[in-house]
Amino acid sequence: MPTNKKTFFGRQKELDAIFQNIEIYRFDKPRHLLYVSKPKAGATTLLKYVHRKLKADPQIVPLYFDFSRLATTPEEFGSAFTETSRRQLQARNFKMTGFTPIRDSRQGILEEALSYPQKAVQGKNLKILYLFDNLGESLLLEHYRGIDNVLRLLSKTTLHEHSSSIMTTSYDKALKRFHDSDSFHAPNLEIEELGQFTTREALEFLKMLLPNHKNSDLEKIALLASGQPFYLKNLAGAFKHKLEIDEEVLERIFSRAITGGSPVGVFLESYYQIILLKARYYGPLKSLMRFLSSHEGLMQIEICRRLKAKQGIMRLYLKELEELGVIYRDKRRYYFSDLVFREWIIHQR
Ligand SMILES: Nc1ncnc2c1ncn2[C@@H]1O[C@H](COP(=O)(O)OP(=O)(O)OP(=O)(O)O)[C@@H](O)[C@H]1O
Numbered sequence: 483m484p485t486n487k488k489t490f491f492g493r494q495k496e497l498d499a500i501f502q503n504i505e506i507y508r509f510d511k512p513r514h515l516l517y518v519s520k521p522k523a524g525a526t527t528l529l530k531y532v533h534r535k536l537k538a539d540p541q542i543v544p545l546y547f548d549f550s551r552l553a554t555t556p557e558e559f560g561s562a563f564t565e566t567s568r569r570q571l572q573a574r575n576f577k578m579t580g581f582t583p584i585r586d587s588r589q590g591i592l593e594e595a596l597s598y599p600q601k602a603v604q605g606k607n608l609k610i611l612y613l614f615d616n617l618g619e620s621l622l623l624e625h626y627r628g629i630d631n632v633l634r635l636l637s638k639t640t641l642h643e644h645s646s647s648i649m650t651t652s653y654d655k656a657l658k659r660f661h662d663s664d665s666f667h668a669p670n671l672e673i674e675e676l677g678q679f680t681t682r683e684a685l686e687f688l689k690m691l692l693p694n695h696k697n698s699d700l701e702k703i704a705l706l707a708s709g710q711p712f713y714l715k716n717l718a719g720a721f722k723h724k725l726e727i728d729e730e731v732l733e734r735i736f737s738r739a740i741t742g743g744s745p746v747g748v749f750l751e752s753y754y755q756i757i758l759l760k761a762r763y764y765g766p767l768k769s770l771m772r773f774l775s776s777h778e779g780l781m782q783i784e785i786c787r788r789l790k791a792k793q794g795i796m797r798l799y800l801k802e803l804e805e806l807g808v809i810y811r812d813k814r815r816y817y818f819s820d821l822v823f824r825e826w827i828i829h830q831r
């Protein structure tokens with residue numbers, strides 16, 4: 483089965499934008515791209531692919547950092563960040579000095595750690611391309627005393643006019659911070675959504691994974707997976723040995739593939755828990771998600787009437803779910819953003 487980790491598929495639009503930006507950077511100005519996505523949309527896969535493509539570039543030095551792994555305590559972050567930089571720079575045959583912070587404040591150490599890669603390439607005809615995965619998680623550092631504004635610090639040390647970046651972050655409160663923050667400066671910053679595969683990409687991806695299936699069946703599976711690469715890949719696995727797919731088989735295998743201990747089931751269970759953890763209104767949101775999963779396309783006023791709730795508080799709940807990327811609004815009506823997640827909730831009864 484051609485689904486090893488290195489299999490990269492699709493994302494033509496994103497790759498065109500990314501490599502076009504890299505070429506502009508090569509000859510001219512730095513650019514910064516921030517991709518916002520829902521969990522498992524393929525953010526890491528995209529960044530790692532770009533990283534691999536540039537591994538042997540004579541001029542651009544890609545440095546990949548996953549903030550969800552690095553952002554522990556500020557002190558640990560400092561050493562993990564520089565160690566990760568050192569390892570990647572050494573792989574490009576740089577002689578790197580060790581990192582010995584001379585500043586004594588937490589903020590100072592952090593600032594120095596973040597400036598480390600730039601200092602390492604100074605005077606050489608090289609350009610750093612930062613690949614920051616899960617950027618929003620860096621904000622966790624602000625929970626520590628002595629660290630006040632991580633976004634400003636990042637802008638100052640890594641997102642300035644000397645380096646370019648491609649960053650990812652999830653749909654959550656962090657995103658609001660990027661929009662609101664007047665301290666998050668990156669020259670030529672573009673914020674884009676990393677969404678689903680296009681219909682064509684989804685179908686081609688499935689064709690690659692299930693070469694013996696009928697086109698019409700692949701179309702049905704693509705639709706069920708809402709074009710999301712993680713779902714597509716796992717549904718392909720579930721339908722692999724079913725060459726005859728009627729409605730009953732489709733329904734049965736789909737349900738099994740997205741619930742219980744299946745990879746999709748395990749992911750959605752934790753996604754659900756994380757949403758409830760992040761949200762301010764645990765109990766009501768739980769019931770609201772359950773209600774909305776089987777009542778798509780209602781307006782706020784109708785939701786209130788059906789649930790016997792007040793409009794003011796319902797507005798807060800809906801806004802919270804919208805900010806977390808669970809639902810979206812179209813012409814004042816609410817819909818689930820992720821149809822597989824919606825199905826999963828329906829199956830929880
Ligand atoms: N472009 C792609 N081509 C092939 N497979 C992909 C692609 N994008 C994502 N996938 C598959 O989907 C799964 C999830 O992708 P990935 O881990 O990159 O998502 P993510 O957005 O980083 O998720 P997380 O929320 O866990 O950080 C992976 O198993 C990966 O193989």
Ligand SMILES: [Mg+2]
Nearest residue numbers: 525526527615
């Ligand atoms: Mg990831």
